Amino acid sequence: MTMISIPVETRSASYQVHLHEGAFEPLTSYLEEKGFRAFFLVDAQVYRYHTDGVHDLTGFNKGVFRTLIMKPSEKMKTMASVNRILSFLQDHGADRKSVLVIIGGGIIGDIGSFAASVYMRGIRFIQVPTTLLSVIDSSVGGKTGVNFGGRKNFIGTFTQPESVWSGRSLLMTLPRAEWESGYGEMVKYAFLYDRQFFERVAGFFRLKGSARQEELNSIMAECIAIKARIVAADETETGPRKLLNLGHTFAHAIESATSFKVKHGVAVSAGLICAAELSVVRGMLSRKTADEYISLCREISFPKLLSLIDPAELWKLMQSDKKSSNGEVRFVLLREGEPPAYDIPVNEKIVSQAIKNSLHWFE
Ligand SMILES: NC(=O)c1ccc[n+]([C@@H]2O[C@H](COP(=O)([O-])OP(=O)(O)OC[C@H]3O[C@@H](n4cnc5c(N)ncnc54)[C@H](O)[C@@H]3O)[C@@H](O)[C@H]2O)c1
Numbered sequence: 001m002t003m004i005s006i007p008v009e010t011r012s013a014s015y016q017v018h019l020h021e022g023a024f025e026p027l028t029s030y031l032e033e034k035g036f037r038a039f040f041l042v043d044a045q046v047y048r049y050h051t052d053g054v055h056d057l058t059g060f061n062k063g064v065f066r067t068l069i070m071k072p073s074e075k076m077k078t079m080a081s082v083n084r085i086l087s088f089l090q091d092h093g094a095d096r097k098s099v100l101v102i103i104g105g106g107i108i109g110d111i112g113s114f115a116a117s118v119y120m121r122g123i124r125f126i127q128v129p130t131t132l133l134s135v136i137d138s139s140v141g142g143k144t145g146v147n148f149g150g151r152k153n154f155i156g157t158f159t160q161p162e163s164v165w166s167g168r169s170l171l172m173t174l175p176r177a178e179w180e181s182g183y184g185e186m187v188k189y190a191f192l193y194d195r196q197f198f199e200r201v202a203g204f205f206r207l208k209g210s211a212r213q214e215e216l217n218s219i220m221a222e223c224i225a226i227k228a229r230i231v232a233a234d235e236t237e238t239g240p241r242k243l244l245n246l247g248h249t250f251a252h253a254i255e256s257a258t259s260f261k262v263k264h265g266v267a268v269s270a271g272l273i274c275a276a277e278l279s280v281v282r283g284m285l286s287r288k289t290a291d292e293y294i295s296l297c298r299e300i301s302f303p304k305l306l307s308l309i310d311p312a313e314l315w316k317l318m319q320s321d322k323k324s325s326n327g328e329v330r331f332v333l334l335r336e337g338e339p340p341a342y343d344i345p346v347n348e349k350i351v352s353q354a355i356k357n358s359l360h361w362f363e
Contacts, residue, residue, distance in 0.1 A: 043104025132182025186263030
């Protein structure tokens, strides 16, 4: 795979997302070339599996110690972790010209970028996503943040990275469950974009070996390009960027209801099923098309506990989602023969019906 670079142009920034073979090599040269004084935040699992590469990149072998290693979980995606990163930066003398290089999945990416966005009123940061989910989604578009008061991503900023570097071989150490989680967000793009892309993603799940590998590289690039276009049109989510929340109002409630036992991308996939069922109940989508959409989500395995979810509890959690106001919950819904629509208000009775209709898919 030769390096693919995808431009992201927003109101506040222009940058490149690079997809390349190997792990950190092109980034090492880039940091040297730019003369950045870099600080590093590294996901503990990535450090464990890619120790030599991290040491080369961070200058550890030359006696440079500007690296903080953190173990991610939704429970540590909090202000306490942000404080730890801010103290690390301050204690090691980071200044406004410094750059924080953030190496890890979506959790380390979200907390690290939030810390960088507020340290000294904002320093530059580079994202090095290491999970499928973070490559195709969370590292691009500048949403930073942490959970707060039991609510997902409640505190945060919109701050774009300086650049994004995704090394293909970093993904090779991902456990199967993390691939499945990433597929959840991939399927979301398939729902959002056109028929041709939907067919490609469906076809991808049937491929094996090197053909699957090659197709994955190309689909990842396409997902990033789709996100780049949406973010360029609406950086701060006042309009079409809301489409990227397809399935997410359900997903965030599912994550909270299960005390984060369900991985984000798996919850998204379950949320996409609920959104498809809701679109049917609202009369916006035919049963036949919904089943086609849902068949893609079924490529991801769901844990048993999803089928036990209580619709009333989910509704309560959805009402407290940051995207809701005055107890009214608005959804991104699918439409027959048309692109999805956002900001559709739906009442509890209809949402409960849709959740009930969804539960059998999780058995
Ligand atoms: N900012 C955004 O726009 C945005 C978009 C989507 C999701 N998110 C957030 O992303 C988070 C989920 O991210 P995630 O799915 O990457 O989970 P994650 O960050 O928890 O990573 C998943 C697991 O994989 C491990 N890991 C990471 N890279 C690895 C590698 N190369 N090899 C082996 N193990 C590795 C991690 O240590 C962790 O245990 C959620 O908190 C979600 O809210 C943010």
